[in-house]
Amino acid sequence: SAVISQKPSRDICQRGTSLTIQCQVDSQVTMMFWYRQQPGQSLTLIATANQGSEATYESGFVIDKFPISRPNLTFSTLTVSNMSPEDSSIYLCSVKSSEGSYNEQFFGPGTRLTVL
Amino acid sequence: GQQLNQSPQSMFIQEGEDVSMNCTSSSIFNTWLWYKQDPGEGPVLLIALYKAGELTSNGRLTAQFGITRKDSFLNISASIPSDVGIYFCAGQPPSGTYKYIFGTGTRLKVLA
Numbered sequence: 001s002a003v004i005s006q007k008p009s010r011d012i013c014q015r016g017t018s019l020t021i022q023c024q025v026d027s028q029v030t031m032m033f034w035y036r037q038q039p040g041q042s043l044t045l046i047a048t049a050n051q052g053s054e055a056t057y058e059s060g061f062v063i064d065k066f067p068i069s070r071p072n073l074t075f076s077t078l079t080v081s082n083m084s085p086e087d088s089s090i091y092l093c094s095v096k097s098s099e100g101s102y103n104e105q106f107f108g109p110g111t112r113l114t115v116l
Numbered sequence: 117g118q119q120l121n122q123s124p125q126s127m128f129i130q131e132g133e134d135v136s137m138n139c140t141s142s143s144i145f146n147t148w149l150w151y152k153q154d155p156g157e158g159p160v161l162l163i164a165l166y167k168a169g170e171l172t173s174n175g176r177l178t179a180q181f182g183i184t185r186k187d188s189f190l191n192i193s194a195s196i197p198s199d200v201g202i203y204f205c206a207g208q209p210p211s212g213t214y215k216y217i218f219g220t221g222t223r224l225k226v227l228a
Contacts, residue, residue, distance in 0.1 A: 001161070031214055042204065043159070043218040092158050096214050102166075103147050103214055105206075107158035 002027050002095055004108035012114045013083055020079045021111045023093030028073035031096040033105070034066070038089045046091075049076040083115045120207055120219035128225045135192040137222040139205035144185040147208040149216065150177075154201045162203075163190070197226050 003026040013019050023032065032049040046066055047055040055068035070076040080087050093108040122139050129135055139148070147166055151159035163174050165181035165188060172179055176193045188205055205219040 004158075033215075042220050043206075045215060048215070102164065103208055104149065104161060104164050105214075105216060106161060107151075110156075110158045112156070 001097065001104075001106045002029055004093060004095060004106060006091075006093055006108040006111050008111060009109065010112040010114075012116065014116055015084055017083055018079055018081045019083065019113060020077050021091055021093075023076045023078070023108055025074045025095055029095040029097070030073075032070060032076045033094040033096075034068060034076070034078045035092040035094060035107075036089045037092060037110070043092065046078070049078075080113065083113075085115045088113055088115045120205060120217055122203075122205055122219035122222050124222060125220065126223040126225070128227060129195055131195060131197060131226055131228050133195055135195055135199070135224060136189065137191075137203060137224075138187060138189045139207070139219045140187040141207060142186065143209060145207035146185075146210045147216075148179070148181050148188040149206040149208075150179050150188070150190050151204045151206065152201045153204060153221075159204055192224075195224075195226050197228055200224060200226050 005024045007022045034046040035043045036046050037043050045058050046061045047057040049055050049068050049070040051070045065081055067079045090110045090112050092110045094105050097104045120139050120141050149164050150162045153159040163172050163179040168185050169183050170181040178191045180189045203222045206216040208216050
């Protein structure tokens with residue numbers, strides 16, 4: 001499976017500011033995703049990061065709030081804009097394996113965000 | 117939208133006991149994945165299931181893809197303290213995308 005790293009691992013931010021989270025994969029992958037995990041909750045898909053084009057957002061998530069970039073097949077960023085305490089969550093990068101046709105997804109270690 | 121219900125929500129067991137948890141939905145899925153998440157970490161993939169009725173093992177873990185395609189089960193045999201964590205199921209709907217829907221999670225605590 002691919003090795004996925006995220007930066008930062010955690011951060012504490014002030015209300016109204018923005019934070020950009022980076023996701024780096026050690027091999028080229030076909031698909032990358034961003035998830036949010038609110039405290040004590042399950043995982044919710046924010047968007048699919050598309051290489052070279054705009055991300056595909058899920059219902060309830062918009063580009064102005066969560067702009068995403070994916071300049072190549074190994075790297076993506078998620079920005080949480082104009083943050084409020086409700087944005088305090090773990091943000092997870094996920095990739096689909098490029099090996100064969102298997103639909104397995106692997107996760108990075110996550111970025112724990114606290115907004116004051 | 118589609119939802120996945122996991123049960124039990126949490127469980128306390130004695131070390132050495134077997135554990136069973138399941139994931140159910142009103143909709144069918146093409147693929148089931150089972151993950152374990154430790155505190156402060158991302159989910160780690162345990163088992164992947166691709167066919168209805170499939171039974172797959174990974175060490176002490178065994179998972180099954182339900183015949184109806186609407187459920188899946190995970191069993192852990194002879195639990196040990198490091199089995200502590202949150203277990204999530206994830207189902208891929210037959211919608212032609214690679215997106216997964218995650219279950220609500222089962223929090224497992226093992227008493228030594």
